Amino acid sequence: MFWHLFSYRLRCILRDKQTLFWSAAFPIVLAALFGLAFSNLDSNELFTQIPVAVVDNDAYRQSNAFKSALYSAASGKDALFNPILCTKDEAVALVEEGSVAGSISIGADGEVNILVKETGISQTILKAFGDSFVQLSRAFKTIAETEAQAAHKFASLLANEAAYIKETKLGAEYPNKSVIYFFALISMACLYGSFHGVNAVSSVQANQSHVAARCNMAPVHKLLLFGAQLSAALLVQFISCLLLIVFMKFVIGVQFGPRLFLIIFTCAIGASMGVMLGALVGALLKQRLNLKIGIIISLSMVLTSLAGLQYPNLKYIIHKSLPLLSYVNPAALVTDAFYALYYYEGLERYFINIGLLLGFCAVFLFVVYGVMRRQKYASL
Amino acid sequence: MQVFKLYFRILSKHTAVISVYLSIFFGLSLMFTLLPSASSASVFIPEKTRIAVFNEDEGAFAKALIAHISERTAPVQISDTKESIEDALFFRDVEYILRIPRGFSESFLKKDNKVQLEKSAVPLSASEVHVDFLLNRYLRFASIYHGLLADISSEQAAAYIEEDFKVEAKTTILDSMLLVEKSGSRSFFFLYYSYSVMAIILLSVTTGMLALENRNIKMRNLASPLRTVSLNLQVVLGNLVFAVAVWALSCGLGLILEKGGMNGRINMLLMANALCYTFVCLGLGFFVGHAIKSQNAIHGAVNVVSLGMSFISGVFVPKELLGETIKRIASFTPTYWYVEAVNSISTLTNNSSTLDILNSMLIQLGFAAAFLALGLAVARHKSLANEA
Structure with a gap:
């Protein structure tokens, strides 16, 4: 009997094009748009060699110190600059048209002049380089004045490039902030599973539709009936979320980290949470289906926004300043579970998220059961 | 109607x-x-990288270094747990994390280079290059003063360095783009x-x-x-x-x-x-x-x-x-x-x-x-x- 009910419910779900559009197709469309728009988002903070116009005047040709400082900053694998030698007028033109970050020139008295069009990190680095040259000249003078015989060692000390800093790696993967958009989108897709949940409940509530009234007349245990409806909804929602993840990973190229099994597991838990939430809304409210759908849409909009769908930093800010809010927001829990899988080496935070999500599912299911088992329809 | x-x-x-x-x-x-x-302005305002500094060293040299670097970056307070540091870096609340280990001042002044600064940053980012440059510049100046002037105290060297850093390259912004x-x-x-x-x-x-x-x-x-x-x-x-x-x-x-x-x-x-x-x-x-x-x-x-x-x-x-x-x-x-x-x-x-x-x-x-x-x-x- 279960399989009969299950398979018919499955057919009903698959024929409900509108619900399928929102729960399965719309997140994929949105993921495609995110993919198009965010593909270059992180590239603007990457360092690329800074193109700099260097004015080739008499002072430049005579200043070996400046030339060697520039040479050491423009060679090797950590080169900062990509210098272009040119005349003063050419340098101004290059800065004006924006093909170089700025121009640098040295004057007869050893003063350094920098010309830029805008301020940014490249210009800041260029200025720090120029500053450092004039400051070194001043340091040399100070030393020559206090201890003349030490000054000849200056050049050798300058050449000494001891490594003072060592790098400690943080996180398992590159801190790519734009993945949060996609993880929050998955949480949205999970919450849209609520539509299936609401439908599953209203299809057994005799006051919601004629079919439901007929089902209630049938000599079948209510729990079995509802179990079949819910299982079908869970299956469809799980497959929709999985398809979304497959699309993100293989078509858009979103990184999820290497833990494949846990990713699928998270997907299943998230999908269940969405369906259960829908069932809860469906069971608790007595109003029309449209109103329930409206409530679900508004609820998921608010919850996914707080999970970082439009502004990823919002998720961080809430987690930092109002941690309780991020622990009671199921969308934030789903997003955070994927984030923890991707970025953390340990699994502690991941399992906290999953534990809380399972807790939510259990509570929702318990309440739904409690409400539904008492529902009787004396007259309709 | x-x-x-x-x-x-x-x-x-x-x-x-x-x-x-x-x-x-x-x-x-x-x-x-x-x-x-x-906003854009008519004077050059250097970009400030958001940075978190954790100092485990007691030395005066480390304090001078922090004072120097804080002035040229935007220091952010975050709590010193692995998770909060990782989160902060991921969401770019900080772009560079500098940890000064115990004994750094002493080791630097002895020039044995046994204790090094520890950094974590957004890999290959411009802000990493920027802060690295600032740190290396300060340490190079310090090593010059400590290497060449015998018996100079940390405070004296820091004062010299701050004097040096008061001179800057003259920076102009093209007027037409104001x-x-x-x-x-x-x-x-x-x-x-x-x-x-x-x-x-x-x-x-x-x-x-x-x-x-x-x-x-x-x-x-x-x-x-x-x-x-x-x-x-x-x-x-x-x-x-x-x-x-x-x-x-x-x-x-x-x-x-x-x-x-x-x-x-x-x-x-x-x-x-x-x-x-x-x-x-x-x-x-x-x-x-x-x-x-x-x-x-x-x-x-x-x-x-x-x-x-x-x-x-x-x-x-x-x-x-x-x-x-x-x-x-x-x-x-x-x-x-x-x-x-x-x-x-x-x-x-x-x-x-x-x-x-x-x-x-x-x-x-x-x-x-x-x-x-x-x-x-x-x-x-x-x-x-x-x-x-």
Whole structure:
């Protein structure tokens, strides 16, 4: 009997094009748009060699110190600059048209002049380089004045490039902030599973539709009936979320980290949470289906926004300043579970998220059961 | 004016949905306006990297280093747990984390280089290069003073170094590019306007049209003594009044948010541009209203069209970060030209010409006319099919 009910419910779900559009197709469309728009988002903070116009005047040709400082900053694998030698007028033109970050020139008295069009990190680095040259000249003078015989060692000390800093790696993967958009989108897709949940409940509530009234007349245990409806909804929602993840990973190229099994597991838990939430809304409210759908849409909009769908930093800010809010927001829990899988080496935070999500599912299911088992329809 | 009134009665049944879109728009605009925005200035202001420093060393040298680096970066306080540091780096609350281990000062002054500074940063980022440069520069100066001047104290060396750092390279900003006004938040407001106005107008126009296009209602209306021309004109008037009201309300809010901080010319241009785009939305709504068959499909169509155009045209993501191919595709949508105009207006200087801005506006009006024509064609096709 279960399989009969299950398979018919499955057919009903698959024929409900509108619900399928929102729960399965719309997140994929949105993921495609995110993919198009965010593909270059992180590239603007990457360092690329800074193109700099260097004015080739008499002072430049005579200043070996400046030339060697520039040479050491423009060679090797950590080169900062990509210098272009040119005349003063050419340098101004290059800065004006924006093909170089700025121009640098040295004057007869050893003063350094920098010309830029805008301020940014490249210009800041260029200025720090120029500053450092004039400051070194001043340091040399100070030393020559206090201890003349030490000054000849200056050049050798300058050449000494001891490594003072060592790098400690943080996180398992590159801190790519734009993945949060996609993880929050998955949480949205999970919450849209609520539509299936609401439908599953209203299809057994005799006051919601004629079919439901007929089902209630049938000599079948209510729990079995509802179990079949819910299982079908869970299956469809799980497959929709999985398809979304497959699309993100293989078509858009979103990184999820290497833990494949846990990713699928998270997907299943998230999908269940969405369906259960829908069932809860469906069971608790007595109003029309449209109103329930409206409530679900508004609820998921608010919850996914707080999970970082439009502004990823919002998720961080809430987690930092109002941690309780991020622990009671199921969308934030789903997003955070994927984030923890991707970025953390340990699994502690991941399992906290999953534990809380399972807790939510259990509570929702318990309440739904409690409400539904008492529902009787004396007259309709 | 029965039809005109009817149009607004239909709309009033959808106030809930329309106010959801309006409140999301106003909420987000408010949030982004209150966030600090980048401004341009006539003096060079160095970019400051957000950095977190954890000092485990007691030495005076380490303190001087921190004082030096803090002045040239934007120090952020975060708690010293692995998780909070990792989170902060991921969300760019900090871009560089510097840890000074115990014994660093001593080791540095002894030059044995046994204890090194520990850093974590966004890998390969410009901010990492910047802070590395600042740190290495300070340490190099310190090593020069400590290496060459015998018996110099940490404080004395720090004082010398700070003196040296007072001289700087002379930096000039090309005058011609000086922006007249700061307009960061305003342009966000008007960028985002394109998304919300499209969603709201598409939704309301298609809803209103679909109700009147209902076969039974249409037949009843055609049988009524009301002239078809008058009926159509009233619908058009209803749409127009609603669209202009949305436009006026949004522009009013934009002005309040900015507290009149912009000059009149830029305001006028932004508002004129927004009005052009509002007409585009009306035209598109007219077309979609004829092309769509059921109420159920409206929400899907509205969301896909409005979000789709906004994403590829640089409403949510700065245009410079979009790929070349996407930009080329986007140039076939009106939103692209709206965004183009908003960007040109916000970087408008006193002496630059407004020709390309007017051009973008004309292209938008062209789109509006094209959508209107398409809608009329579909309507004609449908009415012919009905007669047959």
